[in-house]
Amino acid sequence: MYKEELYLVVDIPPEKSAYVFRIDTIWNPTYRLINYGPLPIQANQPLKSFTGTSVTAPANGALAPMSYIEGIEFPLQNVYNLSDMWDVPSSFLANRLFVVEQTVTPEFLRVNAYIPINTVQASFQGNKLPLKISDLWGWKRGKFVMTHFPDILVGYNYANDTSFPVYTSVIFKYWEYVVSIPSDPAIIFNILAGFIPEKIVRRIAYPIVTLAPDLKNQLQRLYGFFGFPLPSIERRAEYERKYAEILASPLVRESYLARAGGIR
Amino acid sequence: MKYLFPVYGATNGTATSGTVPLSSHFTVSSVNYISIPQGIKAKIWSVRISGAAVNFQIQFTQNVNTSTPTWVTVENISLASAGEVAIDKSRKPTVLEGKNGNEAIQIVWAQSTAAVSYIILDIEFTDEDD
Numbered sequence: 001m002y003k004e005e006l007y008l009v010v011d012i013p014p015e016k017s018a019y020v021f022r023i024d025t026i027w028n029p030t031y032r033l034i035n036y037g038p039l040p041i042q043a044n045q046p047l048k049s050f051t052g053t054s055v056t057a058p059a060n061g062a063l064a065p066m067s068y069i070e071g072i073e074f075p076l077q078n079v080y081n082l083s084d085m086w087d088v089p090s091s092f093l094a095n096r097l098f099v100v101e102q103t104v105t106p107e108f109l110r111v112n113a114y115i116p117i118n119t120v121q122a123s124f125q126g127n128k129l130p131l132k133i134s135d136l137w138g139w140k141r142g143k144f145v146m147t148h149f150p151d152i153l154v155g156y157n158y159a160n161d162t163s164f165p166v167y168t169s170v171i172f173k174y175w176e177y178v179v180s181i182p183s184d185p186a187i188i189f190n191i192l193a194g195f196i197p198e199k200i201v202r203r204i205a206y207p208i209v210t211l212a213p214d215l216k217n218q219l220q221r222l223y224g225f226f227g228f229p230l231p232s233i234e235r236r237a238e239y240e241r242k243y244a245e246i247l248a249s250p251l252v253r254e255s256y257l258a259r260a261g262g263i264r
Numbered sequence: 265m266k267y268l269f270p271v272y273g274a275t276n277g278t279a280t281s282g283t284v285p286l287s288s289h290f291t292v293s294s295v296n297y298i299s300i301p302q303g304i305k306a307k308i309w310s311v312r313i314s315g316a317a318v319n320f321q322i323q324f325t326q327n328v329n330t331s332t333p334t335w336v337t338v339e340n341i342s343l344a345s346a347g348e349v350a351i352d353k354s355r356k357p358t359v360l361e362g363k364n365g366n367e368a369i370q371i372v373w374a375q376s377t378a379a380v381s382y383i384i385l386d387i388e389f390t391d392e393d394d
Contacts, residue, residue: 058292106290107267108301108389141265141391163299163368165292
């Protein structure tokens with residue numbers, strides 16, 4: 001089976017934790033690029049406007065000047081969820097996840113994501129000031145990295161804060177990982193503490209500031225826990241004990257991932 | 265983000281002066297000015313003009329969202345007779361910054377005799393420090 005890095009770490013910032021996965025294989029070792037094409041926007045579809053005026057899409061796949069759209073999913077024929085190509089069912093693909101690097105053009109377009117689909121996931125001063133795609137910050141331009149977990153719908157948001165009416169286009173570079181969770185708490189500690197060489201660990205932050213109830217419930221069903229607590233490196237024994245307790249807990253042993261053979 | 269794109273337009277061949285409608289490979293339709301989003305630097309890397317004798321002016325404003333923006337000429341490029349002029353700024357581009365989202369660029373032309381002239385600029389939008 002083909003591998004690059006041996007481990008994948010997905011940080012869950014609001015929980016001060018991280019999922020540590022062993023990469024069993026990469027399903028697409030060679031073919032990484034999906035030239036998806038225009039954003040799924042229909043001509044004359046209503047858009048939101050920075051200026052408060054009503055505005056519609058000037059063409060298929062196009063954004064009007066000073067407009068934005070929220071909650072975009074990516075339809076594709078002949079996949080599990082026809083309205084969202086990145087959504088797979090956790091009931092039998094729990095040991096699979098996608099890491100997706102997205103480039104939207106023109107690259108000056110703003111992009112961010114709501115997870116699950118209607119939950120704003122950027123804020124300032126804790127949760128005091130939620131940041132949406134129409135705000136001054138709380139988004140990126142052109143490129144976005146996302147981890148897609150099974151059965152968690154992600155809504156992408158795009159904004160055009162220029163005077164151009166623009167045709168959009170999206171290219172995805174993706175990794176379809178088949179994963180399991182390491183059974184050795186010492187390995188988990190060493191990875192999270194940075195004692196394992198970086199070249200065999202891919203580490204990504206899940207772009208969230210809050211674990212919304214729907215998201216929490218799905219992660220619970222999927223893995224049975226919300227990530228391994230980030231360790232204090234001088235307290236190895238304590239954290240390895242915590243990790244062992246997590247791995248032995250009934251919720252983890254009965255999770256979708258365990259049923260898919262991802263917890264041994 | 266660094267995004268380099270061409271912006272092109274032409275005189276209409278019937279008027280001796282006007283504002284050049286501007287397009288790029290990603291535009292649905294032409295625009296009369298290019299707004300510079302807040303936090304973005306617009307770097308003009310090159311300008312080429314061709315066709316009939318013409319004077320093009322690249323203009324900048326800090327108040328495009330008002331009813332009568334104040335346009336300041338940043339650059340003059342002229343063709344004294346039919347031909348082509350290329351100005352390459354690869355050592356040092358002209359940088360115009362979007363401070364509050366009210367900044368914009370337009371191009372106007374003037375000719376003694378109305379005829380078709382073309383202009384193309386290579387513009388980079390970036391939000392990165394140099």
